Amino acid sequence: MFNDIGPLELVTLAVLAVLIFGPDKLPKVIQDVSRTIRKIREFSESAKQDIRTELGPEFKDFEFEDLNPKTFIRKQLENDDLGLKEIRNGFDLKKEMAEVADAVHTTAESAATPLPPGKVDMTKPDTTPDAPRTDLTKKPTDDGRPPFDYDAT
Known part of the structure; x- marks a missing residue:
């Protein structure tokens, strides 16, 4: 439950408890807190048992x-x-x-x-000026804007 509390923090909590409650009332406060924690644990265990019995025997390992x-x-x-x-x-x-x-x-x-003479690389577009245009969907613009893709709209 208190795995992440170090020894210095425990000492600090003990000193604060003595200062707040005083040495006379501190044992009674500790007993009350421990009794309350014990009751909460008993209540949660009985609730777990009730749920297990209500679920039936197929959930006995639940x-x-x-x-x-x-x-x-x-x-x-x-x-x-x-x-x-x-x-x-x-x-x-x-x-x-x-x-x-x-x-x-x-x-x-x-x-x-490089490719041998007479071979054509099909992965690259043809850049010769008299080559037929293969990309007919993108029309060039005269004002320097990128081409408009009609298929994408």
């Missing part, structure tokens, strides 16, 4: 901590009924990245190498 999404996901991943470990182990990120890098390098190398 834990309220499982309602936390992180706990639920962790339990489901540990169960591994779906074969997620096989998928995770079968996927090698370094290998996949190396294959993508090789594919990019081969396309970059093929773009850098």
Whole structure:
């Protein structure tokens, strides 16, 4: 419950309690607080038991901590009924990245190498002035604006 409170903070709380309540009333206040905490715990445990009995025998292993999404996901991943470990182990990120890098390098190398005479690169547009225009949807403008794409509107 108080896992994140350090020793210096505990000492500070104790000194503040002595200053606020005084040394005479402090034991009675501590007893009252501990009694209240105990009653709250008993109430919550009885409520949990009532819920478990109302749910029936098929929920006898039900834990309220499982309602936390992180706990639920962790339990489901540990169960591994779906074969997620096989998928995770079968996927090698370094290998996949190396294959993508090789594919990019081969396309970059093929773009850098000149074509033999008489061959036409179909991936690049034809820039000769008398070549027929293949992109008929974009009309050039005279005022320097970018071309308007009629298919995109």
